[in-house]
Every structure is written in structure tokens, then in C-alpha cells.
């Protein structure tokens with residue numbers, strides 16, 4: 001399957017049982033949003 | 041979240057200021073051994089090292105405040121890196137791990153077969169592998185002790201060794217004292233419970249440690265707030281130290297016997313070799329010390345100690361308590377009846393003001409069925425007051441009890457006692473109206489006024505559904521007592537007006 005780095009992180013967190021994260025959004029973190037971002 | 045469940049929690053921040061805003065929280069997790077995975081985003085790989093927009097070197101910045109820091113360099117590495125981060129955060133002594141991920145690594149799409157299953161955690165729980173000789177030497181020393189005390193710390197909670205600690209203490213009738221981080225590891229209603237040891241511990245407990253011939257430290261690290269002047273701490277005692285982290289052993293106090301082990305496994309192995317003993321004489325001595333040295337509870341109902349006891353009476357029995365840092369934290373530690381582990385969440389090692397409200401939010405998310413009570417001070421709450429917005433958004437069952445003395449009280453207390461009452465930067469000249477602040481965030485805010493005839497009681501305010509802030513005025517002169525002056529031996533405790541030295545042990549216990 002094809003996955004972005006951001007998707008890998010989120011799916012991996014789910015595999016570790018994580019349902020909630022606390023966070024501070026911003027430019028560099030934008031790809032972590034659910035929609036696949038275009039490559040830079 | 042992690043403190044209330046024992047499982048790792050995750051926070052994510054954008055690069056630069058987002059990431060540096062996590063630094064205090066990461067350091068907090070490090071000093072309290074809390075499993076945390078902090079994911080920070082980074083400028084694209086090609087821009088690292090160029091002072092790019094919002095670039096800070098999080099890998100370098102966090103090396104000394106994490107168990108491990110990782111900079112991801114390829115997208116292909118990410119599955120393994122996340123797995124490693126969780127494994128390291130939870131294995132052995134828990135702690136924070138930072139994963140710094142450049143933006144292009146986040147965005148790049150790769151072909152991947154499947155994500156790996158979570159890696160196995162190494163928690164050293166197999167006691168059959170513990171050295172038999174050392175375990176039996178520990179048991180023998182405990183059996184032969186005349187005046188033993190158990191000194192239980194945060195490691196009991198990390199290890200969930202509550203039953204084992206109780207069994208060990210009861211089988212051999214050993215009184216148990218706890219550190220701030222160990223509160224809740226032993227039930228406070230047990231006859232063997234001595235309460236907290238150290239700077240703001242019970243006077244009697246510090247005296248009992250001074251009289252002990254054996255101190256059995258399990259899952260604690262002889263922090264200076266616990267030991268006072270470390271050379272004087274337990275000077276008549278042999279020390280047994282059980283800790284999962286070998287680097288803690290002999291770091292502060294030289295031990296008689298030590299064992300690098302998980303607390304629960306060590307006790308499981310040792311308990312069968314422990315003899316039953318009723319230790320009437322030693323327990324009687326401890327009881328006498330308690331009656332003699334510990335002050336009775338305050339009778340003034342507006343005193344924070346009384347307020348905290350009123351809150352505990354009105355609270356759910358399994359409520360989770362968080363605190364900020366300051367006098368209110370010590371009053372809670374000394375007065376709230378903690379019976380089980382992971383119900384008291386406080387910033388012990390770093391002493392981070394601003395901890396209480398976000399910790400309460402995390403605890404409420406992780407434990408939706410439980411009531412969460414956050415005791416805060418007027419200084420501390422302002423350090424993360426924006427989190428009232430999160431609390432309002434999530435409508436969590438968090439009751440904030442604001443012990444409002446118009447002061448940065450704990451610092452004011454030190455200025456009063458040790459710096460000639462030279463009060464600098466500790467008084468709020470313009471006192472904010474906290475119930476109004478709460479209301480501005482759409483949170484119910486109450487002000488308790490014990491002088492007004494129709495003022496609501498704390499019990500009534502706590503019954504209100506959803507998030508509530510209750511402002512409780514506290515007289516600014518109230519200090520936390522007893523107290524060991526910084527750097528002094530624990531037996532030199534200030535009780536209030538007078539500094540009293542303990543008398544030598546009158547009757548030697550055989």
C-alpha cells in the first residue's frame with residue numbers, strides 16, 4: 001500500500017492504542033492532518 | 041493521561057516555537073519518570089542547519105531531558121522509529137522520548153507492505169531471574185531488623201506493586217512512609233502508614249527515619265526534598281535500595297544491600313522469605329512519635345487544610361486529584377486522603393507551575409467515568425489559563441479548586457522565613473477575578489465567601505455538572521508547616537512560630 005510519512009505515524013499511534021493526542025498545530029505539522037498532502 | 045493510566049501518552053507540536061513550548065513538559069516527564077512520546081515536526085531535511093523559518097534543533101535541545109531523542113531521516117524509517125519510541129518510553133524506568141520529523145519526511149509517500157506490530161516491552165517482571173543470594177540477604181536483613189521502615193516512592197506506582205507493598209509491610213509489621221511521588225502507593229488509612237517523609241512531610245515520620253535501624257527504599261531516588269541533608273538521613277540505619285534503574289543505586293546514599301529490579305518482582309521474590317512479626321514495641325514507639333510530634337488538624341474552616349478535607353469529603357471516592365505547584369500542592373499532599381495509586385497527579389521533580397489544569401484535562405479524557413479535581417493556586421493557574429478553552433470545548437468533569445492567596449505563596453513563604461521578609465515579585469498587585477475569567481471561557485465560576493451569609497458551600501458548587509472553577513480565598517499569611525529549612529537535616533523542622541529540634545530517642549527500642 002502507499003502511505004505518507006504522516007499516515008505512517010498516525011496509523012502507528014493507533015496500533016499502540018493511542019486515541020487522543022495533545023498538540024500545537026503549525027506549518028511543519030500540516031501534513032499530519034488527515035488529508036494526504038501534496039509532496040513538497 | 042500517562043500518569044493516570046501508566047501507559048504512554050502522545051503529544052505533537054509543530055517546529056520551532058511549537059516544539060520549544062513542549063520542553064518544560066518533556067523535562068517534567070523526565071524528572072517524574074513518565075512514559076511520553078513527543079513528536080515534534082521539523083523544517084524539511086534540506087533546510088536543517090540553515091536557520092530556516094521556525095527551525096530549532098529539537099534533537100540537540102532535548103538530549104538531556106529525554107530517555108532518548110530521535111531525528112527521522114527517511115520516511116522508510118518511521119514505522120520502526122515510532123515502535124522504538126514506545127518501547128523505550130515504557131521499558132524499565134519509564135521516561136519521555138522525542139521523535140523529530142522533518143516536514144518532507146512527513147509528506148513523502150512510500151510503498152509499504154504492513155506496519156510492524158508494537159515491539160515487546162522489557163519490564164523485568166520475571167523474578168525467577170533475580171539473584172537468589174541478594175534476595176535472601178535482603179530478607180534476612182529485614183527479618184533481623186529491630187526498627188525498620190519502608191520508604192516507598194514513585195517506582196511502586198510505575199510497577200503497580202501496591203498489593204506486594206501491603207503484603208510485605210503487613211507480614212513483618214513495617215511502618216511505611218511515602219514520598220510525594222509515592223502518595224497513594226500505600227493506603228493512608230492503614231495503621232502502618234506514616235505519611236510523607238521529607239521537607240514538608242510529617243515531623244514524626246522524619247524522626248522515625250532518624251531512629252530507624254533499617255530503611256528499605258523501594259522505587260525511590262533519595263531526592264533532596266525527601267532526604268534533607270543527605271548525610272544526616274537515616275544515619276543510624278542500614279539502607280536497602282530496590283530500584284529498576286541501576287544508576288540510582290549508591291547515587292546519593294551508600295547502600296547496605298541493593299537490587300536493580302522491578303519493585304513488584306523483587307517483592308514477589310522476597311516476601312516468601314520474610315518472617316511474620318508483630319513488632320509491638322517499635323510500632324508503639326512510632327505511635328508515640330506521631331502523637332507527640334504531629335499537629336492536630338486545623339479547626340479554622342477557611343484554612344486551606346480544612347478546605348481540602350471538605351473537598352475530599354464531597355468528592356467521589358475514586359476521584360483523580362491533580363495539583364499545581366506551591367503551598368496548595370503541599371497542603372493537598374499532606375491533607376487529602378489518598379488510598380490508591382495513580383489518583384494523585386502532581387509535578388514532583390520539576391515542580392512545574394501550570395501542570396495542574398492540563399494534567400486534569402488529560403486525566404479526564406483518559407478516565408471519562410471519573411471525577412477529576414484540580415487544586416491550583418492563583419499564580420499557577422495563570423501559567424496555563426488558556427487551557428480553560430480546551431476544558432470548555434470538551435466539557436469535561438473537572439472541578440478546579442483555586443486556593444487564592446493573592447500571592448506566589450510558596451516563594452513568599454521562603455522570602456518571609458529565610459530572606460528577611462524582603463518580598464519581591466510574589467504579590468499580585470492587581471488580583472484577577474477568577475470566577476469571571478472562568479465565565480469568559482463559558483465555564484461555571486463560583487466565589488466562596490465564608491463571611492457572606494448566603495454564600496454557596498464548596499460541596500454545593502462541586503455538585504454542579506461539567507467543568508467548574510471554585511475560587512476559595514485564602515489568607516496570605518498562611519504558611520506550609522512543618523518544614524525542613526533547605527539544606528538542613530530532616531529532624532530540624534519548623535513547626536510554625538518556633539523552630540524545634542527533636543529530642544533524642546528517650547527509650548531505646550530493642
Ligand SMILES: Cc1cc2nc3c(=O)[nH]c(=O)nc-3n(C[C@H](O)[C@H](O)[C@H](O)COP(=O)(O)OP(=O)(O)OC[C@H]3O[C@@H](n4cnc5c(N)ncnc54)[C@H](O)[C@@H]3O)c2cc1C
Nearest residue numbers: 193194195199219220238239240259261284303388389391
Ligand atoms: C514544592 C515541592 C515540595 C516537595 N516536597 C517534598 C517532600 O517533602 N518530600 C518528598 O518526598 N518529596 C517532595 N517533593 C517531590 C520531590 O521533588 C521529588 O519529586 C520526589 O521526592 C521524588 O520521589 P521518588 O523518588 O519517590 O519518585 P520518582 O522521582 O518518581 O522516582 C521513581 C524512582 O523509582 C524507580 N522506578 C521506576 N519504575 C520502577 C519499577 N517498575 N520498579 C522499581 N523502581 C522503579 C525510578 O528509577 C526512580 O528511581 C516536593 C516537590 C515540590 C514541587
Ligand SMILES: Cc1ncc(C[n+]2csc(CCOP(=O)(O)OP(=O)(O)O)c2C)c(N)n1
Nearest residue numbers: 366367368391393417418419420448449450
Ligand atoms: C513554571 C514555574 N515558575 C516558577 C516556579 C517557582 N515557584 C514555585 S512555587 C511558586 C509560587 C506558586 O504560587 P501559586 O500557584 O499561587 O501557589 P501558592 O504557593 O500560593 O499556593 C513559584 C513561583 C515554578 N515552580 N514553576
